[in-house]
Structure formats: structure tokens, C-alpha cells
Amino acid sequence: QSVLTQPPSASGTPGQKVTISCSGSSPNIGSNYVSWYQQLPGTAPKVLIYRDNQRPSGVPDRFFGSKSGTSASLVISGLRSADEADYYCAGWDDSVNGWVFGGGTRLTVL
Amino acid sequence: EVQLVESGGVAVQPGGSLRLSCAASGFNFDVYTMHWVRQAPGRGLEWVSYISMDGSTIYYSDSVRGRFAISRDNSKSSLFLQMNSLRSEDTAFYYCTKDYCRGSTSCYFESWGQGTLVTVSS
Numbered sequence: 001q002s003v004l005t006q007p008p009s010a011s012g013t014p015g016q017k018v019t020i021s022c023s024g025s026s027p028n029i030g031s032n033y034v035s036w037y038q039q040l041p042g043t044a045p046k047v048l049i050y051r052d053n054q055r056p057s058g059v060p061d062r063f064f065g066s067k068s069g070t071s072a073s074l075v076i077s078g079l080r081s082a083d084e085a086d087y088y089c090a091g092w093d094d095s096v097n098g099w100v101f102g103g104g105t106r107l108t109v110l
Numbered sequence: 111e112v113q114l115v116e117s118g119g120v121a122v123q124p125g126g127s128l129r130l131s132c133a134a135s136g137f138n139f140d141v142y143t144m145h146w147v148r149q150a151p152g153r154g155l156e157w158v159s160y161i162s163m164d165g166s167t168i169y170y171s172d173s174v175r176g177r178f179a180i181s182r183d184n185s186k187s188s189l190f191l192q193m194n195s196l197r198s199e200d201t202a203f204y205y206c207t208k209d210y211c212r213g214s215t216s217c218y219f220e221s222w223g224q225g226t227l228v229t230v231s232s
Contacts, residue, residue: 002154033217033218035218035219037155037219039155044205044222044223044224044225045147045155045205045219045222046222047218047219050210050217050218050220051218056220086154088154088155090155090157090218090219092216096171096172097169098157098160098169098170098171099145099147099157099160099216101154101155101156101157103154104154104155
């Protein structure tokens with residue numbers, strides 16, 4: 001059971017917009033920044049969003065992060081087949097003095 | 111270019127010990143916080159441990175505290191994870207990750223190695 005809650009799966013067709021949610025609580029999302037990671041099949045994770053809504057250089061602006069209270073969201077617009085991957089949210093948790101991850105959301109592009 | 115190369119992952123029996131290494135290059139290793147993150151086959155990501163730039167600040171997840179020890183050798187740009195009293199549930203890919211932040215602060219996992227597989231089985 002993960003500290004941060006994500007839907008196990010999401011799907012969309014090419015060109016569509018999909019939203020992946022991440023629900024936490026006061027000591028984690030409510031008090032600290034959220035980051036998002038993309039893991040393509042058979043590869044190591046890669047950061048997509050940091051500090052709730054910042055994109056590292058090289059990450060297209062089709063990926064958008066937001067946060068409100070104890071929940072965060074990752075929105076992927078203009079969906080492409082190359083976006084098929086597992087997506088994870090993460091944040092520092094003050095109550096356990098450690099990082100916590102969501103269980104991951106597998107995105108399927110139909 | 112940041113490179114993180116993990117090594118040391120093998121098959122080991124329950125109760126055994128193992129030491130993982132991570133060779134870092136392409137950045138000033140001695141000023142960045144570093145982490146180990148693991149992923150059981152077919153499962154999600156789990157943070158394991160973090161160490162500040164000088165080793166003065168260390169944190170562990172509840173699942174490994176008291177059994178694992180993180181360390182670093184800044185003179186060799188290397189990160190280590192000593193794993194003792196291994197259990198079947200420790201079976202996972204172990205990723206070495208570089209934090210974005212320097213010093214003793216942790217911000218996010220900016221760079222990842224390719225991982226090394228630890229299998230704990232009799």
C-alpha cells in the first residue's frame with residue numbers, strides 16, 4: 001500500500017488529453033513539492049516534473065503538473081504512442097523523514 | 111553528461127549480505143545528495159535511502175533501517191549500499207540516483223542509473 005495514491009491505469013487515444021492524479025496527505029504533498037517520473041518499458045525512470053509544475057529542459061510542454069492542497073495531477077496533452085509508460089508521483093514526507101512514491105499509473109495509448 | 115553505473119547485484123540466500131556500488135561521473139559528485147531507489151520486478155518504485163554530500167545526513171526507509179547502510183567515497187565519486195540480513199522482499203532492481211539539490215537538502219531525483227538486480231532466494 002503506497003503512501004501516495006494513484007490510479008493503477010489510464011488510457012487515451014492519440015491526440016487526446018489524459019490526467020493522472022496523485023493523492024496524499026498533509027505531511028507529504030500538503031507540505032512539500034511533488035515530482036513526477038516516467039518509466040518507459042525496460043528502462044530507468046526519468047523526471048518529468050519537479051517542484052509541482054516545473055519541467056526539466058528537454059521535457060515537452062505537453063506535460064503539465066499542478067497541485068492543490070494534498071493532491072497533485074499530471075496532465076499529458078496531445079497524447080502519442082511514445083507516451084505509453086508507467087508514471088509515478090513522489091514527494092518528501094515529513095512524518096517518516098523519507099521520500100514516498102505513488103503506486104504508479106500505467107498509461108495505455110489506444 | 112551525468113553517468114551513474116551500478117554494480118554488485120547478484121543472487122544471494124536469505125540472511126546473506128551484499129554491497130552495491132555506484133560509479134558516478136559527469137558532475138561534481140562531492141556536492142550532491144545521492145539516493146538509492148529500488149523496484150521489485152513488475153512493481154512500483156520504493157525509496158530506500160539518502161545521503162548528504164558529506165555523509166553527515168542519512169535517512170532510511172522503515173523497510174531497510176537497521177539492515178542496510180548507505181555510504182559514499184567522494185574521492186572516488188562512488189556511492190555504496192551495504193545490505194545485511196537480506197530477505198526475499200528485498201529482491202529488486204536497485205537504482206542509484208542523483209538529487210538535483212546540493213548539500214544536505216533533497217529536492218528530486220534528477221538522474222538515474224540503469225539499475226542492478228538483487229535476487230534474494232534460497
